[in-house]
């Protein structure tokens with residue numbers, strides 16, 4: 384994410400990485416960071432909100448500043464979407480065919496999605512039937528077909544329940560965590576110490592996305608992206624299981640008129656206040 388300008392600019396990475404993690408070389412390995420939060424203090428920070436609010440890059444920077452681990456739950460849904468496509472199941476999943484959906488969830492469970500925490504940011508890994516080894520899916524999950532398919536996949540109730548279980552396990556293994564997604568404060572970690580909900584005007588989110596696409600060399604029109612984002616918002620907000628909602632006890636941050644540093648500064652201050660670190 385660029386720190387320049389007066390709005391929240393996202394970095395010029397792969398087109399579909401608007402809400403993905405961006406590798407920053409030269410940073411210390413996750414889980415071994417020096418932290419301003421005293422050792423022994425467990426702290427889960429959740430960041431939820433719609434696409435285009437800069438959640439992923441903000442979460443990454445906040446985790447880095449605070450010396451906490453980072454969980455990108457969108458990467459898990461994207462990995463499931465990649466599996467649905469690669470196994471030829473996506474049409475059945477889209478059509479909500481019960482037999483296909485059950486098979487799909489079983490295949491995802493067998494793939495044993497997890498993160499390689501030694502990578503920075505952590506790499507999403509899945510067991511490949513072809514190689515019999517765990518393979519990283521980081522690049523695959525940012526491809527346009529995955530981005531197109533992921534909303535339908537994220538509606539699958541049994542898949543969501545599977546992901547919630549996995550994410551809670553990750554929370555147990557990494558109890559000093561910044562986690563971002565759509566349902567982290569509302570469903571997965573209702574007892575999180577600090578919950579944020581990032582939001583921004585639809586037009587501003589679309590403009591950020593358009594800037595990002597253009598920086599990556601793709602033609603993009605904010606007007607068209609507004610319609611696409613509005614469709615994704617609707618899909619995220621209306622699904623039966625784990626819809627995007629602002630948890631009652633969340634701190635809402637409207638990033639419409641804030642730049643990247645202002646957003647991260649604000650979140651960092653709120654977390655440090657909450658744990659009583661001056």
Ligand code: DC
Pocket residue numbers: 402403434456457458460461533534537563564565566567615619
């Ligand atoms: O944040 P993202 O664009 O990488 O998320 C990809 C998709 O997964 C998006 O459609 C929202 C969905 N998602 C979800 O339903 N629940 C989460 N906790 C994270 C992402």
